[in-house]
Amino acid sequence: MTLTDTLIRTASPGPPKMLVFGDAGVGKTSLALDAGALLIDCENGAAAIPGLVRTPYLSSWPEMRAWLVELAGGVPDEVSCVAIDTLDWMVQRIAEHVVIELDGKKQGDVTNTLASAHGGYFKAREIVQNIVSRDLLPLLNRINDIGLPILLLAHAANTRVTTPEGFEVRLACPDLPQWIAPIFIEWADAVLYAHRTSDGERVLATEGTSTVLAKNRYSMPPLLPLSWGAVVEAVSSSPAAPAMAPAEGGA
Structure with missing residues (x-):
């Protein structure tokens, strides 16, 4: 057998990996x-949402990682998706793990920062990036591979972004440091902005604009109602549609 014998000529979409960001309380x-x-x-x-299946509050990256490792081996039967609430807090806990627990010179020193830890010059950022790209995302991929959509929830921030053309613009973006955000944006099949319209309707923006960072690989309409049913319908209508569980109800 040669390498060309392993070429893939048919589509085989998997469950979607989505990053949904928005203001607190939007849904x-x-x-x-x-x-x-x-x-x-x-x-x-x-804690106040009835019916939600959730872990105990996890206050450290090692605790979060332990749950992801276990879920990569299987989930309870009633679970049809795995969500992280929120991604920005998970990244913060990874950064704390790197600068407080992993710094050999000043282990446990709460004054350590990304700029000062591991010899300074922001070297700790590279370790955080390594954990995300070599550990966190592979674990999420393993969960995705057993047939579950991944839903990363994040807060929104108004962020200064430099475009590939070199222009600086301000966009509604996930509230993540700009040195780590691109890894998640590139990994996700869809980055959706949850917000309220001027008349109070809760919607998801699915395409990037001059004021919003968003994308999707499913040819979604530019705006969707903020409901899982609307997401399932939009994804299922795509030529690259994966199999998705039906919605449990409205948002």
């Missing part, structure tokens, strides 16, 4: 509930 966690998600609780803000 991101309710979207996870409607998706039938098991929620990785990174910020201790989901």
